Amino acid sequence: MLKLSKLTDYAAVIMAQIARDPDQAHTASELAARVKLPHPTVGKTLKMLSKGGLLESRRGSHGGYVLSRSPSDITASDIIAAIEGPIGMTECSHADGDCELLDTCGVAGNWQRVSQAIRTLLDGVTLAHLAQSSPLKLPVQLPIQSVTLPSAGEALREH
Amino acid sequence: MLKLSKLTDYAAVIMAQIARDPDQAHTASELAARVKLPHPTVGKTLKMLSKGGLLESRRGSHGGYVLSRSPSDITASDIIAAIEGPIGMTECSHADGDCELLDTCGVAGNWQRVSQAIRTLLDGVTLAHLAQSSPLKLPVQLPIQSVTLPSAGEALREH
DNA sequence: TATAAAGAGGACTAAAATGGTCCTATATGG
DNA sequence: CCATATAGGACCATTTTAGTCCTCTTTATA
Numbered sequence: 001m002l003k004l005s006k007l008t009d010y011a012a013v014i015m016a017q018i019a020r021d022p023d024q025a026h027t028a029s030e031l032a033a034r035v036k037l038p039h040p041t042v043g044k045t046l047k048m049l050s051k052g053g054l055l056e057s058r059r060g061s062h063g064g065y066v067l068s069r070s071p072s073d074i075t076a077s078d079i080i081a082a083i084e085g086p087i088g089m090t091e092c093s094h095a096d097g098d099c100e101l102l103d104t105c106g107v108a109g110n111w112q113r114v115s116q117a118i119r120t121l122l123d124g125v126t127l128a129h130l131a132q133s134s135p136l137k138l139p140v141q142l143p144i145q146s147v148t149l150p151s152a153g154e155a156l157r158e159h
Numbered sequence: 160m161l162k163l164s165k166l167t168d169y170a171a172v173i174m175a176q177i178a179r180d181p182d183q184a185h186t187a188s189e190l191a192a193r194v195k196l197p198h199p200t201v202g203k204t205l206k207m208l209s210k211g212g213l214l215e216s217r218r219g220s221h222g223g224y225v226l227s228r229s230p231s232d233i234t235a236s237d238i239i240a241a242i243e244g245p246i247g248m249t250e251c252s253h254a255d256g257d258c259e260l261l262d263t264c265g266v267a268g269n270w271q272r273v274s275q276a277i278r279t280l281l282d283g284v285t286l287a288h289l290a291q292s293s294p295l296k297l298p299v300q301l302p303i304q305s306v307t308l309p310s311a312g313e314a315l316r317e318h
Numbered sequence: 319t320a321t322a323a324a325g326a327g328g329a330c331t332a333a334a335a336t337g338g339t340c341c342t343a344t345a346t347g348g
Numbered sequence: 349c350c351a352t353a354t355a356g357g358a359c360c361a362t363t364t365t366a367g368t369c370c371t372c373t374t375t376a377t378a
Contacts, residue, residue, distance in 0.1 A: 001243045002161060002277070004270075006366070009249055016266050027324065036263050040368050047326070060375025061323040076273065084160045090168055104195050107175050110289050111163075114235065117280055118161070122273070130269050165337070186353065199339050206355070219346025220352040319378100326373075335364075344355070 008083040010037060010045050012130060015054070015079055019071040019131040025064030045083070052082025071128040077119055079127070087122065089115045167242040169196060169204050171289060174213070174238055178230040178290040184223030204242070211241025230287040236278055238286070246281065247274045 004012075013035055018026055032042040046065055049055045054074055055065045067074065080087055090111045163171075172194055177185050191201040205224055208214045213233055214224045226233065239246055249270045251258045261267055 002163065002239060002246050002248065003250075004161065004248045005364095012270070013260075013264050013266050029324090034263065036260060038367075041366075043325080044367080050325085057325060058375085059323090059325045059373070061321095062376060063324040063374080065325090080161060087161050089161065089163045091162075104193065105172050107172050107289055110284075110291075111171070114281070114284055118277060121276055121280065125269075125273055130266050132269075164335090188353090197338075200337075202354080203338080209354085210356095216354060217346080218344070218352090218354045220350095221347060222345080222353040224354090321378085322376090324373100324375080327371090329368105329370085331366100331368080333364100333366075335362105337362080338360090340359080341357090342355100343357105344353100346351100346353080348350090348352105 002089075004080065005084060007041075007045055007048070008080055010035070010041065011049055011079050011083050012076075014042065014045060015049065015067075015074070015127055016131040018055075018065065018067055019074075019127050022067055022071065025058060025062070025066050027064040030064075049079070049082050052078070054078055054082055067127075071131055072126045074127040075123050076125040076127075076130065077122040080122065087115065087119050088112075089118070161248075163239065164243060166200075166204055166207070167239055169194070169200065170208055170238050170242050171235075173201065173204060174208065174226075174233070174286055175290040177214075177224065177226055178233075178286050181226055181230065184217060184221070184225050186223040189223075208238070208241050211237070213237055213241055226286075230290055231285045233286040234282050235284040235286075235289065236281040239281065246278050247271075248277070249274070 014031055017031060017034055028043040028046055029039055031046070032039040035042065046055065046057075050057045050065065054068055056068045057063070057065050077087060090108065092108045092112070173190055176190055176193055187202040187205055188198055190205070191198040194201065205214065205216075209216045209224065213227055215227045216222070216224050236246060249267065251261070251267045251271070258264070258267070
């Protein structure tokens with residue numbers, strides 16, 4: 001399925017929420033209510049995003065979380081990596097090289113390049129793109145010939 | 160991690176093996192030996208690929224598996240879909256619309272478009288690309304501006 | 319300075335997905 | 349008729365994931 005984990009999914013939704021009101025700190029409970037997800041889960045997600053450097057936290061009363069960079073400087077890659085670790089389609093995508101099948105495999109290098117292409121694509125999708133809540137009339141069928149990787153972000157703009 | 164399952168990984172390796180010698184039928188045991196994976200697992204994988212329409216099977220003695228289409232007509236998407244089901248980054252990527260958070264989410268549509276972009280990218284990678292066992296000197300850093308989705312396949316060619 | 323509100327960090331459990339094996343049935347060639 | 353294959357499931361073990369909870373620290377403010 002090549003699917004994101006649920007937590008990553010939550011993370012994106014939460015980050016988008018924060019991005020839509022970036023000038024004040026948001027607490028876990030506030031976000032939990034807004035996103036209709038249980039508090040502990042949201043809390044956990046926020047911690048991970050914070051540890052990943054995407055959010056700044058302030059403790060104590062009147063504490064909460066704020067984006068550590070502008071929404072257009074936070075990418076989908078960043079969010080995914082913060083929750084799931086480095087993006088790669090195969091175990092050997094990040095060159096740890098401990099796969100003993102490498103010789104019989106003959107496919108590793110190619111998957112690595114595909115992974116790289118996907119990373120590049122996701123680097124082009126920013127939180128700013130994700131946050132604009134386009135109700136999405138119809139899924140835009142991207143004409144193959146004209147789509148470039150950086151325009152993956154463009155494709156998210158409303159029109 | 161956005162990772163393929165192990166079985167999908169196996170599937171790719173196995174398909175590549177077959178693609179390199181497309182004119183004869185390959186049995187599960189032969190492929191298992193060649194790929195150094197246990198027979199039952201390879202068998203299972205082959206069954207899935209067959210049920211997914213990527214391989215034709217012949218039973219009985221002298222039976223085995225053959226590609227059902229030419230390697231350049233089988234895509235990475237096909238292989239992934241055969242093992243893992245439809246490609247999509249989120250549960251709601253294939254418009255079943257049973258997510259009750261849709262209203263608070265505001266991100267679904269955008270993930271769908273990203274999923275679509277990835278699908279398109281993977282559609283551009285064929286088994287023919289994957290099968291060429293390029294030992295891969297250095298990972299090719301694709302210059303963002305120049306990479307188009309269909310050229311993801313191109314990027315796999317050796318040079 | 320006491321208190322309440324918040325996050326940090328980690329332990330823990332339950333549930334689900336995954337990987338892997340095995341068994342029986344069916345088809346096919348010699 | 350027998351040996352060799354795949355078909356199709358059932359099944360179990362392991363791992364991953366999701367989700368909860370507890371204790372500690374920080375901070376504002378009454």
